[in-house]
Amino acid sequence: MATEGVSLGKGAWDCDNKREIPPDKEAEVFEEIATMELPFEGIPTVPPRKDRTHMAFFCGGCRYRVTAxxxxxxxxxxxxxxxxxxxxxNKPAEKRASPGLQRWEDLALIYAGEVMEDNDKTLADYHVPPGCQCLIAIERAKLESGKPDPDSAYWN
Incomplete structure (x- = not known):
């Protein structure tokens, strides 16, 4: 099982099975293969997703697939x-500028620019649709540090 560091800007991980999603299977697993099911002017397009029980979170340059x-x-x-x-x-401890992820409470989840709180609110309360593929998971300490500045191009 590949549990070493995550490559930034690529890679995917299946949280349900605790294993890497091979690069050649990512498009299939995340339902990103263009078909002629709903063509646009004769051009294949990616049809609506059929899997409504999994969501995808981006964290540290990797995409994480989880039942949610x-x-x-x-x-x-x-x-x-x-x-x-x-x-x-997590980066190795000696290369981190923050405490890193030590427990699940250290995570912050973001959808549509809004940080979702741990209280009794559900994803639906934040208008997250079933099968959403564009969520962010980030170390809460990084958000609370104020760096980079909220108006920085980093967030674009």
Missing amino acids: LPEWTVGRVKEALWAGGIERS
Whole structure:
């Protein structure tokens, strides 16, 4: 099992099975293969996703796939990501400028620019649709540090 460091800008991890998603299978697993199911002017397009039980979170340059439903609480999703191996995104301790991810509470989840809190709110309360593929998981300490500045191009 590949549990070494995460390559920035590439790679995917299946949290349910705790294993890497091979690069040649990513498009299939994340349902990103263009077909003629709904062509646009004769050009294949990526059809709507059929898998509504998995979501994708970007963290540390890697994409994490995890079972999650809109009616789940934010804390439950963070626990599922943690149990599935998202702490892999930690840099080695000697190269970190922050404490890193030590437990699931150290994660912050973001959807549509809004940080989701751990209280009893569900993903649906934040309008996260089933099967969402564009969520962010980040170390909470990085958000709270104020760096980079909220208006920085870093966030674009």
